[in-house]
Amino acid sequence: MRAVTTSILRLDGVTRTVELPDGAALDILRGVDLEVSVGDHVSIVGRSGSGKTTLLNLLGLLDKPTSGSIYFDGVSTDSLSSRSRDRTRGRHVGFIFQQFNLLAGRTALENVVTPLLYASGKQFWRREKLALEMLDRVGLGHRARSMPETLSGGEQQRVAIARALVRGPRLILADEPTGALDIETGATVMALLDDVAEQSGAALITITHDINVAALARRHYRLDRGVLSALAELGGAALGAAPGIASVVSPPAALLPSSAPKELAR
Numbered sequence: 271m272r273a274v275t276t277s278i279l280r281l282d283g284v285t286r287t288v289e290l291p292d293g294a295a296l297d298i299l300r301g302v303d304l305e306v307s308v309g310d311h312v313s314i315v316g317r318s319g320s321g322k323t324t325l326l327n328l329l330g331l332l333d334k335p336t337s338g339s340i341y342f343d344g345v346s347t348d349s350l351s352s353r354s355r356d357r358t359r360g361r362h363v364g365f366i367f368q369q370f371n372l373l374a375g376r377t378a379l380e381n382v383v384t385p386l387l388y389a390s391g392k393q394f395w396r397r398e399k400l401a402l403e404m405l406d407r408v409g410l411g412h413r414a415r416s417m418p419e420t421l422s423g424g425e426q427q428r429v430a431i432a433r434a435l436v437r438g439p440r441l442i443l444a445d446e447p448t449g450a451l452d453i454e455t456g457a458t459v460m461a462l463l464d465d466v467a468e469q470s471g472a473a474l475i476t477i478t479h480d481i482n483v484a485a486l487a488r489r490h491y492r493l494d495r496g497v498l499s500a501l502a503e504l505g506g507a508a509l510g511a512a513p514g515i516a517s518v519v520s521p522p523a524a525l526l527p528s529s530a531p532k533e534l535a536r
């Protein structure tokens with residue numbers, strides 16, 4: 271029987287090691303511990319090459335750790351078949367990427383419907399209604415019949431958010447979600463994502479090199495050469511003021527989620 275828990279994802283001592291062509295071992299992730307629960311919003315900041323993509327692939331059950339364990343909804347994924355992992359991912363994990371990855375030549379509505387084509391029962395039969403409701407929630411109900419190429423970058427990312435959330439995932443993984451947007455649009459899109467994820471009771475993990483984006487999360491982590499550590503506060507110094515990581519610039523206070531720590535709004 272499944273344990274009663276609010277924990278959605280837990281990583282215990284996770285490592286990821288690859289063998290290089292010369293036979294040497296490269297430790298990309300080392301002893302990663304992380305737990306995210308219902309309604310959590312966690313940021314992971316790291317410079318280029320720190321292991322962010324490798325970690326994202328593990329969080330999204332796309333890869334398996336070399337050692338350590340990953341629990342999803344309190345259940346170990348270590349011995350799941352690749353089919354079960356695919357099913358868990360398809361049903362419970364939503365992805366949002368920098369480049370939106372919308373299907374060209376399909377309307378916004380058709381894009382949001384796509385994940386529901388793999389659903390069953392009510393979710394499948396009511397797919398168009400559910401997709402329209404989701405587009406409404408991101409403020410784009412009136413653009414349901416629009417093609418992605420006729421939408422602005424911010425609107426395209428809102429369609430991608432609707433698509434990621436339409437099946438009601440337990441976990442949302444956002445990989446540089448504002449990387450292709452200007453600062454103001456990025457902040458608006460992040461605030462929306464945070465809001466919609468929280469209303470859905472999903473956990474949100476935002477992986478980014480941008481402190482402004484990370485500032486919208488409620489808990490913060492830094493990934494440095496494969497080691498993940500919790501940050502007591504978010505700032506350039508805490509991040510080692512790495513190249514490509516801006517020193518602290520807080521997002522506009524109006525865009526912070528109501529539950530964001532006050533000091534981030536300064």
Ligand SMILES: Nc1ncnc2c1ncn2[C@@H]1O[C@H](COP(=O)(O)OP(=O)(O)OP(=O)(O)O)[C@@H](O)[C@H]1O
Nearest residue numbers: 288290296298316317318319320321322323324325
């Ligand atoms: N299969 C692999 N074989 C060899 N080296 C690898 C492999 N996968 C990742 N690496 C190396 O591990 C390190 C971390 O890679 P990863 O792609 O996770 O970094 P990242 O933080 O996502 O970087 P970026 O922000 O530049 O995309 C890099 O130095 C990369 O070259």
